[in-house]
Amino acid sequence: MDRRTQLADVVMQIAAERGLDHVSVREVAAAAGVSIGAVQHYFRSKDALLLAAFQRYADTLGARIRAMDQSGTPRDIIRRLILELLPLDGLRSTETRMFIAFAARAIVTPELARVYHYGLAQLRSILTQLIELAQQSGDAITHVPADTLARTLLSVADGATLQTVTSREPDASTHAIAELDAALTLVFPGS
Numbered sequence: 486m487d488r489r490t491q492l493a494d495v496v497m498q499i500a501a502e503r504g505l506d507h508v509s510v511r512e513v514a515a516a517a518g519v520s521i522g523a524v525q526h527y528f529r530s531k532d533a534l535l536l537a538a539f540q541r542y543a544d545t546l547g548a549r550i551r552a553m554d555q556s557g558t559p560r561d562i563i564r565r566l567i568l569e570l571l572p573l574d575g576l577r578s579t580e581t582r583m584f585i586a587f588a589a590r591a592i593v594t595p596e597l598a599r600v601y602h603y604g605l606a607q608l609r610s611i612l613t614q615l616i617e618l619a620q621q622s623g624d625a626i627t628h629v630p631a632d633t634l635a636r637t638l639l640s641v642a643d644g645a646t647l648q649t650v651t652s653r654e655p656d657a658s659t660h661a662i663a664e665l666d667a668a669l670t671l672v673f674p675g676s
Contacts, residue, residue, distance in 0.1 A: 488519075488523070488527060489527050489528075489537060490541065491517060492513060492517055492519075492524060492527060492528065492534065492537070493534075493537040493538040493540075493541040494538075494541065495513050495516045495517045496508055496513055496534050496535065496537070496538035497538045497541065497542055497580075497583050498516070498579075499512060499513065499516060500538065500582075500583045500586045500587065501579045501580070501582045501583035501586075502579075502582075504586050505535065505586045505587070505590055508531060508534060508535065508538075509531060510524045510525060510528070510530075510531065510534070513534060532594065532596070535587070535590065535594070535597065536596050536597060536600070538587075539587045539591075539597055539600050539601075540600055542580065542583065542584065542587070543600055543603070543604045546569075546570075546580070546604070547604065547607065549569060550566060550569060550608075550611075553565055553566060553569065558619070558624065558673075558676070559615035559616065559618050559619040559624065559625070559673075560619065560624065560625075560669055560672075560673040560676050562615055563612055563615050563616070563638065563669065564665065564666075564669055566608075566611065566612070567638065567639075567642045567665055568662070568665070570608075570642050570646065571642065571645060571646055571649060571658070571661050571662070571665070572646060572649050572650045572658075572661075573649075573658050573661070573662075578650060581646055581649075581650045582650060585647070585650065587601070588601055605639070608639060609632070609635045609636060609639060612634075612635035612638060612639065613631045613632045613634075613635040614631075616631040616634050616635055616672065617631040619673060623675075624673055624675060624676070625672055625673050626671075626672060626673075626674060634672050637668065637672075638665075638668055638669070638672065641664055641665060641668040642665065644664070645660075645661035645664045645665060646661070648660070648661065649661045
C-alpha cells in the first residue's frame with residue numbers, strides 16, 4: 486500500500502472513531518507514525534486529506550459492489566447490494582459512521598459533494614437498470630418509473646442506515662433488514 490493510501494486510511498479511521506473535527510495534519514501524522522512534513526508532502530491541507538479519504542472510501546465500496554455475487558433475480562441482486570450498504574457488522578458500522586461525517590461535510594464542501602453525488606449516481610444507475618429488467622419481465626411494478634423506484638430504495642437504505650448506526654436497540658439491524666425487505670416487496674410484489 487502506498488503512503489497516500491495509508492494516510493487516507495488513517496483519516497477514515499479517525500473520522501469513524503472521533504469525527505472530522507479531529508482530523509488534522511498533526512493528528513494524521515501521529516496516528517500514521519510519520520512526521521507532519523511527510524503528511525504535508527502528500528496533502529497540502531486538511532481538505533485535501535478529507536477528499537482523498539472520501540474518494541478512497543468510495544473506491545473501496547465501489548470495488549466491493551463490483552465483486553458482489555451477480556446471480557439470481559434483479560430483486561436478489563438489489564437486496565445484496567443494499568445489504569452491503571447497511572451497517573450490519575463492525576466494518577460496515579465503522580464505514581457508516583465515517584460516511585455520515587463526510588456526507589454532512591459534503592453539504593458545504595463542493596469537492597466532497599462531487600464524490601458523494603458521483604457515487605450516488607452510480608448506485609442509482611445500477612438499481613435503475615436492474616429494476617427496468619424486472620419491469621420488462623413483469624417482476625416489478627410498472628406504474629412507477631424505475632429511476633423513482635431506485636431513488637426510493639436508496640432512501641429506505643439511507644433511513645435504515647442512520648437509524649441502525651445511531652440506535653441503542655440490540656435488534657436495530659433486524660429492523661433495518663425488515664424495512665429493506667418491506668420496500669422490496671412493494672417494488673417486486675410477486676417475490
